[in-house]
Amino acid sequence: MPGAARPAPPMPGGASSFPFGSSAPRGAQRDAAAEEAARMKEDKDKLEKKISDMEHLLSQEKEKALLATLKSQQDEVLSSKVESSLKDIQDKLRRDRHEQEVAEERMGLKAKIKELETRLVQERETWMQTLRGQMQERESSSKDVENHFVYRLQEMERRWLEEKAQWQKSFVQKEEEVRSLKNSAERLREVQDELRLTGLDKIMLEKEIGRYKDEMARVERDRANADQYMRSLPEKERELANLRAEVTMAKMREERANSDFRAREEKTLADMSRLQREIGAIADRKNAEKDEELQKLQARYEAMLHEKENAVAQVSGEKIRAISELVKIKGFIGRVQAVNAALDKERSALRTEKMQMAQSMAAGIEETKKIKQELEHLKASRQADMDELAKKHQARIEQIKETYAADVTKTYSEKLARAGAESQEEKLALIKKYQDEMAAMAGAHQQELARLARTGQEEFARTAKARQEEDAMTARAHQQAVEALREELARSEHAHKEELAKLAQAGQEELARSERAHQQELAARQEEITRAARAHQDELARVRADAQGEKDNKIAEMRLKAENDLAEMAAAQKKRLDQDYTEQLEKLREAKLASEAAALKLESEALRLAEEVKNLDAILAKKQKEFMTAAAEAAGNRKNLEGKLSALSA
Known part of the structure; x- marks a missing residue:
């Protein structure tokens, strides 16, 4: 039927729904349903009882609230009167207390300022004395x-x-030796010519003497022959035929002897001319070799002199470059120490007194001094701005202490803490940026020093221009740093102003919302805000002291690093000059040894040539002697033949 209840479906995995066997589960279900209905009825009774109790309590609370509202209205009327009187009293007490605190803080700050001024003067004097030393x-x-x-x-x-001077002296000595060798060679040639002439004269004289002797012998022989002829005239007639035959044979032998003599004479003359040509060629060759060796030696010596003069010029250039590098090092010391504020005038005065190149550096020093003064002025103005901002913060805190409620003071203290943290972070960022800029400037100075050391060794004439460029770069870097600091200060001041405006607006809005609700907790919050402000001031002072200490430490480290770098550069320059000096000395010693070896070689060559000349003279004398003996033999044979012919003809 449509309105009848449907049978419950069988449980999955349970027994099959047969008509038999289901009576026991149905009874258990009825018992559970009855228990559940009883339990729900009890819960319903309990809830109805609780609801009635709550309604009764609610009616009582409504009555109490009505009574409280009536009482609160009466209390509000009374509290408004009491609050007006208390506010007047609190305002008067607050003004008195504020004036007293301001006077005490002013006296304490004046005493601290005087103490800091005295300490600053003392530290400056001690620093000046140490820097002077x-x-x-x-x-x-x-x-x-x-x-x-x-x-x-x-x-x-x-x-x-x-x-x-020694080399010139030795060169003059060698020239004198060469000149003496040339003179000795000329004298040797003259002696050889004289010897040749004397040999020819001697030959002629010997020929004359032989001819006279031959004539005397011939006369004696003629006389003896005449006597013998007179004694042996008959025999001569017999021998006449034989003599005629002998004469013809003698003529033939004489012709042969004359031809042999002429051939030997021509051969001897050819040999003599050849030997003379060889001697002349050898002498010319040796003279040419000597002249060439002398020219080579002279050219080598001139080259050595030129090298030594170049070495002297290089050494003088190294000296000038070393002096210029020393001047540059001093200039760099002046530029590095010009970062300190106290010694600018004294160091410029010492520069002008001790060095003549201070005129080109005066503009850079004055410019760095102005930049330093501008930095100090900016630092002082920044310090004044920070003090002014701190005073504004303090005044704002006092105003908030007087007017703001607990939540406003809590939120404002949180925002103030954030603003202090942000200002602290900005200060740390500015200090870090300033330190980074100082480190970058020091690195730039170191790089500029290395670049000047390299370029100074290449060209001394570009030193002034490089120095001017360096000063301009330093001035531009300082100007950029000053501009960056100014921009950073302007940005931070603008951010502080915006933050203060936002905080003031937020405080006014929150004051309008929560002024009435938290008036009773104002005194405790005022004390907490005072402690927080004092802690903030102490933290600001500590941060300033830490920043100043870090700055002094960085400056001292930069100064020590610059001094160490300068000492290392001076040591390296000294070592390099010593090495150059030792190398020049070694080159001079090697050149001296080479010249001495060349001189010994020339002397040995001159001795060898003298020995060859002596050997040639001996050979020539031997040839001349052989020729004279052969000529004497030929002359004797001819005279004998002539005597025989004359005897036969007679």
């Missing part, structure tokens, strides 16, 4: 180093002049 020690040490370098350079110049 350091400057005097550094200048004395740099002057000693400069004097040492000047003395070493003068000693090098003196030694070079002495060695140059």
Whole structure:
């Protein structure tokens, strides 16, 4: 049927719905339903009882609320009167207390300012004295180093002049030796010519003497022959035929002997001319070799002199560059120490007194001084702005202490803490940025020093221009740093003003909402705000002291680093000059040994040539002697034949 209840579906996994066996589960279900109905009825009774109790309590509370509202209205009327009188009394007490605190703070701040001024003057005097002592020690040490370098350079110049004089003296001696060798060679040639002439004269005289002797012998023989002829005239007639035959044979032998003699004479003359040509060629070749060796030696010596003069010029250039580098180092010391505020005028005065190059550096020093003064002025103005902002914060805190409620003071203290943290972070960021800029400037100075050291060794003429560019770059860097600081100060001041305006607006809005609700907790919150403000002031003072200490430490580290770098540069420069000096001395010693070896070689060559000339003279004398003996033999044979012919003809 449509209105009848449907049977419950069988449970999954249960027994099948057969008619038998289902009576026990149905009974258990009825018991559970009855228990559930009883329990629900009990809960319903309990809830109805609670609702009735709550309604009764609600009616009582409504009566109490009505009574409280009536009482509160009466209390409000009374409290408004009491609050007006209390507010007047509190305002008067607050004004008195505020005036007293302001007077006490003013006296304490004046005493602290005087104490800080005295300490600042004392520290400045001690710092000035220590810096004066350091400057005097550094200048004395740099002057000693400069004097040492000047003395070493003068000693090098003196030694070079002495060695140059010795080399010139040895060169003059070698020229004299070469000149003496040339003179001896000319004298040897003249002696050879004279010897040749004397040999020819001797030959002619010997020929004359032989001819006279032959004539005497011939006369004696003629006389003996005449006597013998007179005695042996008959025999001569017999021998006449034989003599005629012998004469013809003698003529033939004489012709052969004359032809042989002429051939030998021509051969001897050819040999003599060939030997003379060979001797002349050898002498010319040796003279040419000697002249060439002398020219080579002279060219080598001139090249050595030119090299030594170049070395002297290089050493003088190194001296000038070393002096210029010392001047640059001093200029860099001046530029690094010009960052300190106290020694600008004194160091510029010492520069003008001790160095003539201070005119080109005066503009840079004055410019850095102005930049330093501007930085100090900006720092002072920033400090004044920070003090003014702190005073504004303090006044604002006092105003908030007087007017704001508990929640407003709580939220404002949180915002004030955030603002203090942000201002602290900004201060730390500014201090870090200033330190980074100082470190960057120091690194730029170090890089500029290295660049000047490299470029100073290349071109001395560009030093003034590079120095001007460096000063301009430093001035631009300082100007950029000043502009960045100014912009940063303007941004931070603008941010502080905006934050203060936002805080004031938020405080006024929150004051309008929560002024009535939290008036009773104002005194406790005022004390907490006072403690927080004092803690904030102490934190600001500590941060300033830490920033000043870090700045002083950074400046001291930069100064120490600059001094160490300068000492290392001076040591490296000294080492390099010593190495150059030793290299120049080694080159001079090698050149001296080479020239001595060349001189010994020339002397040995001259001795060898003298030995060859002696050998050639001996060979020539031997040839001349052989020729004279052969000529004498031929002359004797001819005279004998002529005597025989004359005897036969007679």
